[in-house]
Amino acid sequence: MRWAIWMAVAMALALTAYALLKGRPQDLPWTALDLAQPVGQFTGRKLAGLTAHPRTCQELLAKAGVPFVAMKPGGEGQCAYADAIRPQAAKGAIALDPVDVAPSCPVVAALKLWEWHVVQPAAQRRFGQPVVRITHFSSYSCRRMYGRSSGDFSEHATADAIDISGFVLADGRRITVVRDWAGDDPGGLFLHDVRDGACRLFSTVLSPDYNAAHRDHLHLDQAERGEMGWRACR
Template identity: 70%
Template sequence: MRRLRLILLWRVLVWSAVLLLALWAYGWIRQRPQDLPWTDLDLGQPVGLFTGRKLAALTGDSARCQALLDRAGIAYVAMKPGGAAQCAYADAVRLQAERGTIALVPDAVAPSCPVVAALKLWEWQVVQPAALRLYGQPVRTIRHLGSYSCRRLYGRSQGNYSEHATADAIDIAAFILKDGRQVSVREDWVGKGRDAAFLRMVRDGACGLFSTVLSPDYNAAHRDHFHLDQAERGATGWRACR
């Protein structure tokens, strides 16, 4: 029995070493450090295999997260801590309007820093490329339904609290293109046209950046928005994309 355990342990160690070596080789050969789990997150790099987990790992580390925003040249205002008990938050930031970037409307929204970091990567690497590909023009504005809300999941009176309760989530309702055209989750999700294709492209792209992405495919409660959150479990545990 002891010999069998040693053999099994040896196999686990060998396969672990092989996996780590393969990951290192993949990142080195392709010159993509973002594909390696131990490299530092850089918001200026394309999305990699571990980008989503690295973003989720920023939860609760406002100093490191804000340093990343600073290095990426993102204009923001750090908000004072607020809330209490299960609804306390300490790392909310409000994006400032910048020429050439997507504006969030209403503009007073202040999600947690990890959500904002993921939103900017989503804008740069997913939303704008999809808009230029399908419409030949960029997105000017994203309409949302809010971020911070002290409540439990789906408004229940008992059970776990929503990621909205700590500002670790935002609900996205529509995209306004440069020419003023609106692409709405509620109105345009169903169908096979260009608008539906765009919404699915940006939903799928969000899945590599957020711990949880919920769309109308999930349930009726999300028929009019995408729920995007940066739950801590996304750093090491399971991720949800529906």
């Protein structure tokens, strides 16, 4: 037992030294989340942990200059939500389409990091231009998983998920999951890039590779289990 404790201490010290030498505090599990920092080894867990701290989440978004409107709590029972926010248009930021979507704060925080560190770099790499809009199907929906009449409720039931259907580039070109996912052209490669990048930020990422129910969208959610490192990426 003593040997195991010493090993754990040594690993923690080695991790700390690495992060400090590299100037990457986001790679440490015990440092506070900072949306101004690049994505680190523990960023995804910290984002999922915000589900229990909605005020902290909103403070982080405000500090990062992300405009939003906090929504009143709504729903009831298994479909109650209390931390939904509506992102507001900002110069130079990607717009969500439709604009009236209001996911939970941790989902919005992950979406912003996804935009900054995954989506826009991938768009520049594959197309040489930025994404200006992200199209989606929904966020909040009081339903069970896959619309079943029984079983676990979906993360959509608490606004902790959003379904991304496509992207619009600055020149007006549309990249959609249903049409472009299977292609080996820049559109298909871009979609796989953003799916893979989302897996570092969301608790669950489901794509057409998972099943037919996701043939036309990327399901992104911030289930609480992500705080413990239990993630799903398909």
